[in-house]
Amino acid sequence: MKKSNGLLKIARAVLPYLLAVVAAFAAAGVFIALMGFDVFKAYGTILFTSFRTPNGFVQTLLKFVPLVLQALAFTIPLTAGKFNIGGEGQLLVGATAATVAGIVFAQLPPILLVPLVLLAGVLGGALWGLIPGWLLYRFGINEILTTVLLNFVSFNLVNYVCTGPLRDPAAGHPTTIAIGQNGWLPMLINNPPLHSGILLAILVVAVVYYAITRTVSGYELVATGANPRAAGVFGINTRWMFIASLVIAGGVGGLSGALEVAGVQHRLIEGMQHNFLVLGLIIGLIAKGNNLAVPFVAFFISVLEVGASAMQRTLMIPVEMVFIVEALILVFVLLSDLVQKRVS
Amino acid sequence: MNEFWLTIISYAKLILLTIVPFVLAGQGTMLGGRTGIFNVAQEGIMLVGASVGFLVSFLTGSNALGMLAAMLAGGLFGLALAYFTTHLRMDQFVIGLALFFIGVGLSTLLPKIIIGVTLTPPLIPTLKDIPIPGLSQIPVIGEIFFKQNVLVYFSILLSIGLWWYLYRTQAGMELRAVGENPQAADSLGVNVPRARYWTAILGGMLMGLAGAYLPMVYTGTFTENMVKGRGWLAIALTFFGGWKPDTILYGALFFALIEVLAYRVQVLGTAIPYQFLLMLPYLATILVMMFSFRKARVPAFLGQNYDREKRAL
């Protein structure tokens, strides 16, 4: 009895998502067909590339790591009612800090250097989250603006570091030299390469979920998001909650950067943030800020992303198509909310 | 005329050239905000405007049509925002972000589909300066203000017009009332949804035009992601412009000044690494907000949705 109820609950939660996904694919399918492509082949590629080959799957997991972290960097402050649009800035500054640490202390043994590199990344990102937090706390400046603007600052910062003393002369592109081998994340699989960062990412997901749903601070974060004024009247230091959530989010964003450095690139490269921010936002919004849903949505989006480039390669369908599918999914998920409201 | 004046003139012209996208997008944001609609999709809408504006004028060979198309595209985004927020009452930021994503995607998708692979860059003729007969003869002033392209004139006249409308007419007063307290306006027979729709749509159109400005004046072509954060800067500008047409214009001038000076410093040579000069517009924006943000009088209902039968929770 009870169990079936639980299942029913889950079904209720998942169904709208499925419908939204179907609707989005249908809508985009019309478009793709009009462009004169084979819709089914396209979707086949998009959905199954991740599962055809071991490499495909590993690559999906590798995408999943930064995406899930970027999504959390968005949803954690969202719990307190704040919008962090600065994930990529936090990723880049985190990556920068991690790289510098990894190069400067290249000689340290792995047991020290790996944690050091990751820690540096977390701190760098946290700093980049602290600035908007402080500007909000001290001057009440809208965090949406400051987080976005700091992204653009971070781009130039990366360019500076990549063309400065740490630059890699061989690459005709803003890139630093590699960090010390000892700073590279241990591999779970060597070929195709799966670095241990994924375990860390999953751990972070679990911790964030536990902290927000079970702890007192988590409760206060939720209360702050639900109504800051009331939370404040009843003793919760909401402005502190805002700062803390942005700093933690920054740390998570920074970690995503550090993992890219220590696990994949082994160096700072201009453009390494790619479109992680926007995908992170989409994931967070599709998950409606629910930290439990985030990892699942993130995995799904990773599948789409990996499938997308395969589709572009094999069918020559522009990748943007998939981006639009993702945006459509978001819109339809939002609409499904309304439908539910109307029905109940 | 001596060297000095020539330099002054050319920089003044550059500044006016630079304010346009900020003014257009800023006024568009302000307009929607005046009825409580907070559009955060500027970046996406401007990209679509740039993309569509370029494509249409490339295909038809007419910049006018291009700008029109850009405004239509932007208007559609404004309409969508108004519909989802005013009609379906969905969260403005979420919808805004969704529209931003769609805009980014479409802007690069469209040229790929429509133009495809060409081995010479698709180019459109950029807007020519239109000297105002008579006025343009005035020394210095004439050179600076009356030898500009049509959009420079338009953005300045637009700012003045909006100011007059909002603060010197009853219609404008009622519009502001909607953004301050829609229920009060509604209870006095003002059509709140209509106000929200048209301001959101017109706002979107202005953003679309702001985007089209880049290929039409600066580059003659569309390139991926060419708005490069100007949309977000426009929002910031609107805040420290205090959501007023006149101050937004001044704010834009300040922006442009920073940008132009940042480049000048680099050209004149300096020890500061250029990356830091390129950060200046963003840092200056934040700096200005530190002192202006609290004071900025934001429309009281900004970002909220009005439902006649729903009491504010």
Added chain:
Amino acid sequence: MNAPILLHMRGVSKAFGSTQALQDVSFELRQREIHGLLGGNGAGKTTLMNILFGLYRADAGEIFLNDQPIHISGPKDAITHRINMVHQHFLQVGSFTVLENILIGAPRKNRWNNRYDAEIQKIRTLQERFGLEVPLDALIEDLPMGMRQKVEILKALYRGVQVLILDEPTTNLTPQEVDALFQSLRVMVQEGLSVVFITHKLREVMSVCDRITVLRNGRNILTLDRKEASEEAFVRAMVGESMDMSRSVIFAHAGQDLPAPAPVPLLRLEGITTAPDEGSVALKNVSFEVREGEIFGIAGVAGNGQRELAEVVMGLLPVQAGQILLRHQALPHPDSRRGLKGDFAYIPEDRLHDGFLPRATVAHNLILGLHRRPPYSNGRVIDWKTVHARALDLIAQYNIKASGPEDMGGNLSGGNIQRVMVARAFSAAAPVLVAHNPTRGLDIPSMDLVYQRLLERKRQGQATLLISEDLDELMLMSDRIGVLYKGELLGIVERPAFEKYTIGQMMSGIRPQA
């Protein structure tokens, strides 16, 4: 005098989600009459008139004006039929001037300028005719409530009205101001207007209205001529048979035989003075004490420092001078954590903004402020099992209409939200309770429940600071009543020396001559 029927609403029904706000209600209004619309909270009074004014759309029902069926799809239509409404919560733009507020939406020949000379003339004449003096170029947000109400009436008159609806117009007025208002109402009726007068205060109705209609739970119970009816009849009609009067505090007039408080001061304010800043009244040298087992009432017209007083006691608002003592211990100040520490419980005035989490569950709401202490948590981790159990318990005790502890706050009704506030405050079992309008938005039975709980506290020797705009409530429950005027404590009266008009005088700033 049976004047012809001007307006007739027939068979009006309206539902909001699950609540049936109105069920087949009919209502008729004669020419030149003041018609009282009486009923408890949530009875449907506002809804009915909002429908007449076009703010809400009726699910069923029709409206006749001079026997002509009319269709009202929005306030615009109502205004064109010269029907106008003064709302319970004034609908005004604070940052606009009085003039602008009056002219919003007013038809003009040329809407493309702002030269309002003609309009100003018209308003001036109206002001003289009905004695509604207000500075036209003042900003609304700078005006006291009484003034703002005049603006609201001016808005109606300016558009030319034959039916004027006033929704609980006396909430924010002193008894004196009330009399003045009633005066101008009579003038209006002589001038040929008809007035609908919404309230749940019986005495007011009896004093001005020609006829009275009573609503209860969205049905109209009866309509009577004032002359041919007794107070009891209306009370019955309002309350219904449902309620058991014998245990009732309200009808047992329990006030008289309350256990006298012990002479031991528990909470003490000494010379509290706060900084004046825009939008709030500064407290000026406020001193008083609340004793064990005492209910200390604070009377005053809304916006005379009540909110500030409550916030100072809760440690939210910093003070310029003075101190607060609990059991003779001076408390650190300001200290927003005061509630968290367990000595203070708080029912805020503005439940929606200051007390409630619409986007969190009922359970979340019920532990707000208690969430750091046992039994709900050990200070680090929340024990949701216990929370859930307690929540179920409270929902039952205070008959909060919700689908369960996991129900979203936003789905609750105002009254039920208030019940949550009350349940939370009482379950804290704190020695000191600051209760600001604790029964606002509650129907009479629930009101009674609150009063019973207050008396329980009293018996347990806890102290209560009861701040209320409802003088009847204060006189019923309090041992002593202090009157706030412009942030000053003008005086303290002791039961049984309560007398409505002397307190009313203090509320309007006249000091009692010692």
Added chain:
Amino acid sequence: TQPAKTYKLAAIFPGVINDSDYNTLGYMGAEAVKKDLGIEMAYSETVAVPDIDRVMREYIDQGYNIIWTHGGQYVNQTIELAKQFPDVVFIAEGDAKPAEMPANVWFIDRNFHIGFYGVGALAARITQTGKIGYIGGLTLPFSYAEVHAMQQAIKDSGKNVELKAVWAGDFNDPTKARQVADTMIAEGYDVLVGSLNNGMLGVFEAAKATTDKKILVTAKYTDKTSIAPDNYVTSLLYDFVKPMKDIVGKIQAGEKGGYYPLGFDTGVSLQTPFKNVDPAVEEEMKAVINDLVSGKIQVVKDTSEIK
């Protein structure tokens, strides 16, 4: 000795193949290999830095055994992957021979600086105001090398002209490039040497928009006459057809790796005849170019920072 195995080429481009610029050149190179050598070819556009490793592996999964990454941002990961797949051949691009070079990697060194000596020599001869502006994207080693090469050329020309290098911060932001160019024009620079990709379009627009004086512009990679006929002078033409055919040919012949420097002998050339330049200068330049090609002029590759 064993029968020549069949090769499949996968080309990976950082941008869109229709940029009529660096990516288009790459695309034409890949096409040529396909047509002239009859080798199966597939390509991916706008591959972002984080995706490069994945895309290369996907191609290898599909049996492609020549992987060409057409951009400096890929060089490190290409070499990393080469170590893992010894029997796949990789073609990487950069501006200096990498420290380690697995046996199965062909490295294309783009040597931009050599051509820029010619550009510098030309610019020095055509400026009226004596102020030459170099507009780069980012301060990369090759950009510095280009500027130093121009300085060397200006010195050799014995002309007293000033060379100023500025950076748009992005090779592909025409708007920024336009604003930089506008500023330089305002400061009296009349010859603008562009070392940009999409950004170039902004420089041309700035020149076109200047009516009161004549602004001359040189570009890079492809013929850009059509963009600004009245301001365009020349372009440092690059070509990947010959290099790619050479390399793939060698691969087929069993040469799995090597170093392939680009130069005048591999299709790099200063586009002639120059536009908007008087014949006298054209003549002088012929000599310079001959000395360059013949190697009589040795261009120093100096990647030190520009003060």
